[in-house]
Amino acid sequence: MRVLVIGSGAREHALCVALQSDPAVTALACGPGNAGTAVIAQPFVLDVGDPVAVAALATEWLADLVVIGPEVPLVAGAADAVRDAGIACFGPSQQAAQLEGSKAFAKHVMTAAGVPTAGFWAVGGPAELETALDEAGAPYVVKDDGLAAGKGVLVTTDRAAALAHGRALLDAGHPVLIEEFLDGPEVSLFALSDGTTVVPLLPAQDHKRRDDGDEGPNTGGMGAYAPLPWAPEGLVEEVLATVLQPTVDEMARRGEPFSGLLYAGLALTSSGVRVVEFNARFGDPETEVVLPLLETPLAALLHAAATGTLAEQPPLRWRDGAAVTVVVAASGYPQRPRLGDPVTGADAEGVLHAGTVVGPDGLVHAAGGRVLAVTAVGADLADARQTAYERLAGIRLAGAHWRTDIALAAVEGRIILP
Incomplete structure (x- = not known):
């Protein structure tokens, strides 16, 4: 199998390492990649935000499978362009990627599917912002409704700071989401989906704040670990039944089937499991700890998700440790x-x-x-x-x-x- 990975981060390097060790992979490329991926995968200059360029590279390189790492090409419609070219693609359609591209869209899907999540207020202007903050109360959770690379969220007890952050987003033309604050530790759970079948991976925990002790500004992620020795028994099964499968079923009901990697960011609150956010791709840096523990060869799994045959795959095997x-x-x-x-x-x-x-x-x-x-x-x-x-x-x-x-x-x- 000839596999083309799209992206340039540590997530893509981790994907390339896992794919390189898979005997089924006969050729591996990565565009644009980085200095690390270039050692193990053929590099290509590529604008990942251009769906036509992504599909053209996949076609010219004769890829059997394209694996899209980052959210930007997914939200831009790169997976659709690749599939339109007749090539299997691991990654959701532009419509399905709205689960990450719009937090308000994701909230509406969760509401329809009965998925437990934080209460929310969609804000389109300054007056609505003040009302929403008053209704939500402290601690305030203020989010950029669109893509923000993990850095568009402010959690604070300072109403003035929350108001300033929300106004700055609105002034930049970004809709805002105010959310109910969720207590409890957070968990990242990845799941493969082919639009019908859902296969969860190992839960992991990311560290979002820049500094020790969870201090400093939010980042794209400063580290992660897996598995979680403190996670309650049956957590994965519970999340599969109450979050992941209902979301995939709801997307299919809407005629927007989700095929690819559904990432559920969860809070284990005093009221039970709640969804903090969805992502539509492998998370970074959690991918760097989940994939090294996966013993099942990766290429066949991703190809099965891309081609609607995930139910035919044997149960996943995981390394100890x-x-x-x-x-x-x-x-x-x-x-x-x-x-x-x-x-x-x-x-x-x-x-x-x-x-x-x-x-x-x-x-x-x-x-x-x-x-x-x-x-x-x-x-x-x-x-x-x-x-x-x-x-x-x-x-x-x-x-x-x-x-x-x-x-x-x-x-x-x-x-x-x-």
């Missing part, structure tokens, strides 16, 4: 990351490239806010965590920043369910 990934970010991330600095140690075991490029000098340079995802698999969470941080010691990037407490609360048994 745990995985931890720690993101190395450029100085200034997430506001104004400094780009161009050389990176050394990026070719070490377990290092996945996120924002990197090979410069004219032949060296790896930082080309994004999140530069690397340093990953390790261990016998348990403590072992994986120790190895990941040992590997970090070999990385050199001027002004680099990373959290020192990824998975620490789970290792120390400090995560309390409400």
Whole structure:
């Protein structure tokens, strides 16, 4: 099988690593990729936001399967363009990708499907914003309704700050969603879907805040771990029955079947499981810890999801142990990351490239806010965590920043369910 991966981050590097180890994959390409993917997959210059260009590359390269990593090409309709070219594509249609492209759309789907989620207020103007904040009460949750790369959310007890964030979004032409605050730890659960059948993967936990102790601004994710030793028994089965399958069924009822990766961001609240948000693709950095634990070859699974045959696949097999990934970010991330600095140690075991490029000098340079995802698999969470941080010691990037407490609360048994 000839597989083309679309995207340029650590998620795509993790996908390429998993696909490269699959004997069924006879050729692997990645566009545009990064300095890490270029070592294991044929690189192509590509504008991922151009569906026509994505489909043209897939056609010219004679791809048997296209795997779309980021949300931008999905929301732009790249999966539709690839399928229109007669090529199997792992990724939802433009219509189905609205589950991530519009939080208000996702809320309406959840309401229709009876999926438990936070109460919400869709806001289109300043007057509505003030009313919604008053009705929601503190802590205030203010979200950009569209794509914001994980950085469009403000959670605060300061009404003035919530109002300012909402007004800034509205002034930029972005609709706003105000949500009820959800207590309890958050969980990321991925599920493969072919539009009918839903197959959940391992739950993971992401660390969104930039700094230790969950302080600092929201980011695209500073690290993750899987599995979750503190998760209640039967969590995956419960989420499959109450969240994932009803959502896929509702999308099919609407004539917008969801085929690809449905990512449920969940809060385990005092009132039960609640959906925080949906994404329409593999999450980053959770992909970097879920895929290394998957023993089942990946290509056949993704192809089955793309071709409506997921129900024919055998049950998934998982490796024992745990995985931890720690993101190395450029100085200034997430506001104004400094780009161009050389990176050394990026070719070490377990290092996945996120924002990197090979410069004219032949060296790896930082080309994004999140530069690397340093990953390790261990016998348990403590072992994986120790190895990941040992590997970090070999990385050199001027002004680099990373959290020192990824998975620490789970290792120390400090995560309390409400």
